[in-house]
Amino acid sequence: MHAHKLTEGIYYSDPVAETDRPLLGLVAGSQGTVAVDAGTSPSHARDFLTALEELTGTPFGVGTGGGANRDEVPIQRQFITHWHWDHIFGMQTIGATSLAHELTAQKVAELRGLSWDDAGLDHLVETGFLPRFAADCLKTEMPSPSQRQLIPIDRSFHSAGQIDLGDITCIFEHLGGSHTDDSSILYVPERGVLFLGDCVYGRRYKGAYGYRLETLVPMRDRLKRFKATHYLISHEALHSAEKLFGFLDPLIKTGELVGETTDYQAAAERYRRQHGAAPNQEAAQMIRFFTEPNTALAR
Numbered sequence: 001m002h003a004h005k006l007t008e009g010i011y012y013s014d015p016v017a018e019t020d021r022p023l024l025g026l027v028a029g030s031q032g033t034v035a036v037d038a039g040t041s042p043s044h045a046r047d048f049l050t051a052l053e054e055l056t057g058t059p060f061g062v063g064t065g066g067g068a069n070r071d072e073v074p075i076q077r078q079f080i081t082h083w084h085w086d087h088i089f090g091m092q093t094i095g096a097t098s099l100a101h102e103l104t105a106q107k108v109a110e111l112r113g114l115s116w117d118d119a120g121l122d123h124l125v126e127t128g129f130l131p132r133f134a135a136d137c138l139k140t141e142m143p144s145p146s147q148r149q150l151i152p153i154d155r156s157f158h159s160a161g162q163i164d165l166g167d168i169t170c171i172f173e174h175l176g177g178s179h180t181d182d183s184s185i186l187y188v189p190e191r192g193v194l195f196l197g198d199c200v201y202g203r204r205y206k207g208a209y210g211y212r213l214e215t216l217v218p219m220r221d222r223l224k225r226f227k228a229t230h231y232l233i234s235h236e237a238l239h240s241a242e243k244l245f246g247f248l249d250p251l252i253k254t255g256e257l258v259g260e261t262t263d264y265q266a267a268a269e270r271y272r273r274q275h276g277a278a279p280n281q282e283a284a285q286m287i288r289f290f291t292e293p294n295t296a297l298a299r
């Protein structure tokens, strides 16, 4: 696993598609250090800390475990962007005080009440709670059920807050948005860096993946108020503002064009009349991001 220095005091690791590992972040100021998301598993979190040490020469702390290296630089907080499994099963390994939105804390508490052994995972797939791919990734990342430990969120917030790290600041805010209701972002204004988690992705509506304008538009409008130059999206790594809004703006235009229709052909015909050409592959996908949830919700 590789870690990168984005800019002074900001590090991140590459996402890994095979087991759906999101990128993990580290914000290191003169007075303290904050991790952004904890990863899919203890081995994911450990790989991140090892990659950081290889990159910076600094062993960042892995909590209060017995064999703590006395030269370790402790991580004071782990900020969790949302409740999805691939962002939280590494919390035990990062070890720092966890911080998340109150909805995230509530969800993690619910997840702690579920059974995560192999039979439990199969049950979560059967009930539709967990995609099969996610269950497979969790089994690959944590072959032994005893590794699948979820610790509670230590501190939760209602709307926003900030952590002063000396020369830099972490501003965290609840955003909600298209992916989950609890999604929160972390902004480092001095460096123009915005950690987005998964917030700009879609979600499943009765099994159909896609977007709804009522969560998408307010999210896009709020994201536009940040004066960031680097946007980190969990499963893609780095984007510019141009690229991020070059995706969100046409997506919203497409959603406005689709409206409540469930009929892909009708929406594609509207697109053709408006643009003077049939939708290309990318535009066709965007249309389906709206017609498919519309269809599922109309059933």
Ligand SMILES: [Zn+2]
Pocket (backbone or CB within 6 Å): 082, 084, 179, 198
């Ligand atoms: Zn997610």
